[in-house]
Amino acid sequence: MAERYVLFRVGEVRYAINLSFAVQILRKKNENILEVPRVPKYVDGVINVRGEVIPIINMREKFGLEKEGEDKKKRIVVIRIKERIYGLLVDDVREIAEIDEEVIEKEVTSVFGLKKNLIEGIAKIKDNLIVILRIEEVVKSEEEIKVAK
Secondary structure: OEEEEEEEEEOOEEEEEEHHHEEEEEEHHHOOOEOOOOOOOOEEEEEEEOOEEEEEEEHHHHOOOOOOOOOOOOEEEEEEEOOEEEEEEEOEEEEEEEEEHHHEEOOOOOEOOEOHHHEEEEEEEOOEEEEEEOHHHHHHOOOOOOOOO
């Protein structure tokens, strides 16, 4: 059975999250991120979307990668986990795609330094490997997640 996922890139790695978490995808260049004091390093600040204040999690920072300059491809994937809304700042969004359960390897110990509890599995689509994240665990994790470069 296939499920739909949002496919995006952070650094050189392709990731996916289940589409059921996604609310919308915004162009970063169109959003004014307000910096907030005393937040974790990976929180860039907040944005206001139709009266809702949304914290922005910089996925490069969250994964321990260097920040990059501005890029037209950068996107904010707005997600809802239970009653909370977050924005994930990613390098670019590739597509919304159906991924068949048969192409997902679920027996994964760790990938690129990501702990097993953060990964749902790895999908092989054509010649690409896509790390499917348990985004609720990634967001819940307080510390920066070191990924291998």
